[in-house]
Amino acid sequence: MDLRNPYRDIKGQMSVEFVLIAGFMLILTCAVAAYIFDDSELTHAMAAARSGAVQGVLADSLAVYPEETFKDYIQEHPRLVSPSGVKIVKIAHENKGVNPLYNRTWIQLKIYATGSGMDSAEQYRLGSRINYYARKSICEVFKTQNLTNVGFNPAFSDKYVFTTAGVEWV
Amino acid sequence: MFMDEQGTVSVDLLFATFIFLIILGYISTLISDRFSTVDKSQELVEARNLAENIAGAINQAYAGGNGHVIKIRMPDRINNDDKYHVEVNSSGVLVVLEDRRGLAYIIPQKFSKTYDNLQSSTIILSPAKEYVIINKREGKGDNWIVIIENNQKS
Numbered sequence: 001m002d003l004r005n006p007y008r009d010i011k012g013q014m015s016v017e018f019v020l021i022a023g024f025m026l027i028l029t030c031a032v033a034a035y036i037f038d039d040s041e042l043t044h045a046m047a048a049a050r051s052g053a054v055q056g057v058l059a060d061s062l063a064v065y066p067e068e069t070f071k072d073y074i075q076e077h078p079r080l081v082s083p084s085g086v087k088i089v090k091i092a093h094e095n096k097g098v099n100p101l102y103n104r105t106w107i108q109l110k111i112y113a114t115g116s117g118m119d120s121a122e123q124y125r126l127g128s129r130i131n132y133y134a135r136k137s138i139c140e141v142f143k144t145q146n147l148t149n150v151g152f153n154p155a156f157s158d159k160y161v162f163t164t165a166g167v168e169w170v
Numbered sequence: 171m172f173m174d175e176q177g178t179v180s181v182d183l184l185f186a187t188f189i190f191l192i193i194l195g196y197i198s199t200l201i202s203d204r205f206s207t208v209d210k211s212q213e214l215v216e217a218r219n220l221a222e223n224i225a226g227a228i229n230q231a232y233a234g235g236n237g238h239v240i241k242i243r244m245p246d247r248i249n250n251d252d253k254y255h256v257e258v259n260s261s262g263v264l265v266v267l268e269d270r271r272g273l274a275y276i277i278p279q280k281f282s283k284t285y286d287n288l289q290s291s292t293i294i295l296s297p298a299k300e301y302v303i304i305n306k307r308e309g310k311g312d313n314w315i316v317i318i319e320n321n322q323k324s
Contacts, residue, residue: 140206
């Protein structure tokens with residue numbers, strides 16, 4: 001403390017050391033920020049996909065469908081209008097590199113589900129609904145509905161484009 | 171000491187608040203999505219629950235034999251939808267929401283919406299009303315399920 005000016009420390013001056021450390025931290029933060037945000041966006045999208053997949057499973061399990069779907073099922077797949085025990089086992093993703101068409105990193109989602117008493121045609125329909133809701137949820141979270149089609153295929157985030165492989169029934 | 175008395179805020183607090191606000195903003199959309207999912211799920215669950223409850227009551231009335239009566243009360247709304255209705259016929263119990271349908275199967279049987287003059291028909295159940303489900307045997311031996319509003323049993 002400067003004895004000639006005892007108020008020096010309480011007037012807001014910063015030491016050179018502090019300025020140096022703060023500057024270094026700022027540079028370090030900027031350097032890792034881009035990497036963190038990319039990774040965080042993917043985590044965010046995967047959380048949205050899981051949330052959507054759960055909604056799809058609920059629609060499948062409770063068998064309460066949109067009108068057109070209901071009419072189709074009652075004619076072609078009457079088994080599907082009854083509740084069924086469908087569960088999500090896991091949701092995996094694979095980085096397919098940069099998609100030149102959309103200039104975004106292409107991520108393919110693969111959802112694993114389980115359910116009994118269904119033939120392959122019924123599983124295909126239930127799986128399509130799970131995938132649809134997963135893609136829809138991603139688009140809704142990142143507000144990119146205007147970039148895609150009515151089937152939300154593909155789904156977009158700011159830096160990624162998402163597609164879904166057929167649901168694997170285990 | 172003087173700094174605290176003059177209401178200044180430490181850099182630590184400013185930094186922590188800034189980080190907190192960024193995180194909060196970032197996850198708010200995801201939270202909103204989850205709430206929307208829960209709301210939609212509630213609608214599906216309530217619709218399925220209603221269809222199965224009515225189907226169960228009809229099956230119980232049928233199994234109970236001639237004269238068995240069960241009262242049911244329709245909920246005021248399903249989630250926020252008070253325009254829903256339920257259609258009952260020999261195919262099953264169909265819950266009709268604004269944009270969705272859910273069917274519960276029942277034991278095949280004849281339905282009538284009039285007690286004295288038995289006529290096969292589809293019966294519409296409306297929100298916030300009470301109905302009675304009656305098992306009535308026709309003269310030649312067939313059992314009918316009659317569903318009428320509780321206050322107009324005639």
